[in-house]
Amino acid sequence: MARSSLTREEVLAAAAGLVRQHGPDALTMRKLAAELGTAVTSIYWHVGNREQLLDALVERTVQDMGAVRPVGRTPAERIVSVARGLRRELRARPHLIAMVHERGLTERMFLPAQQALVHEVHAAGLRGARAADAVRAVQFQVVGFVLVERNRERSPAQSPAETELWDDPAAAGAAAPDDPALTHALTRPADPERLFLLSVRALVRSLLAPAG
Structure with a gap:
């Protein structure tokens, strides 16, 4: 059952975890949705497409540093x-x-x-x-x-x-x-x-x- 509530920060944190463990190539919208227990459409709603997600991850990393x-x-x-x-x-x-x-x-x-x-x-x-x-x-x-x-x-x-x-x-x-x-x-x-x-x-x- 897909999660009914999800935040952008949760999506970015999960995406960053996947990249840290397996590298950027392992980050797909389907894998991310499975990790979060939600629908792929929910991921798109929060962060846009994969390139937009990668851009957001880069910006988050810059801020974390x-x-x-x-x-x-x-x-x-x-x-x-x-x-x-x-x-x-x-x-x-x-x-x-x-x-x-x-x-x-x-x-x-x-x-x-x-x-x-x-x-x-x-x-x-x-x-x-x-x-x-x-x-x-x-x-x-x-x-x-x-x-x-x-x-x-x-x-x-x-x-x-x-x-x-x-x-x-x-x-x-x-x-x-x-x-x-x-x-x-x-x-x-x-x-x-x-x-x-x-x-x-x-x-x-x-x-x-x-x-x-």
Whole structure:
């Protein structure tokens, strides 16, 4: 039995869920109607045709990405929190982010995060071109890190893996014969969350350091 009441927001939320799980190609009006337990005509009434639905999803994603809010006691802590939030949001919705990019709205999507970063670099005393460089450096760091993560996750299984290569005494000895702790650490899988925090904190510390 079809649902008698349905809101546009419920339709968009269900559509976004399907895209997040299976990609844009899996989003059909029939699948969406089945997911919501309603008639296809009801979906059309709320969001129009499929292209209009995709446009609405893109707009919703842009708005959601604007919800990143800084937290922390210092400008440096708040900048790191924006970077963490941006990474989390980008990783949570890769298919939707790709749709935003395809429609030429990537820069608009990043604007709220950039505005938050501008406020914090100003609070840290940066102005002009140096402040702009700091904002972009943090943004590029986040986006680049996410792209590397996604590439590693989607790549075929490596044989031998990095950890196995560094477990080879000959290779480890040739690269760092006087640093066994380093080679031992490289035999363990990378921790992306720890590496992200390490890199972004180091970047922010460098960017906010007094000039000269």
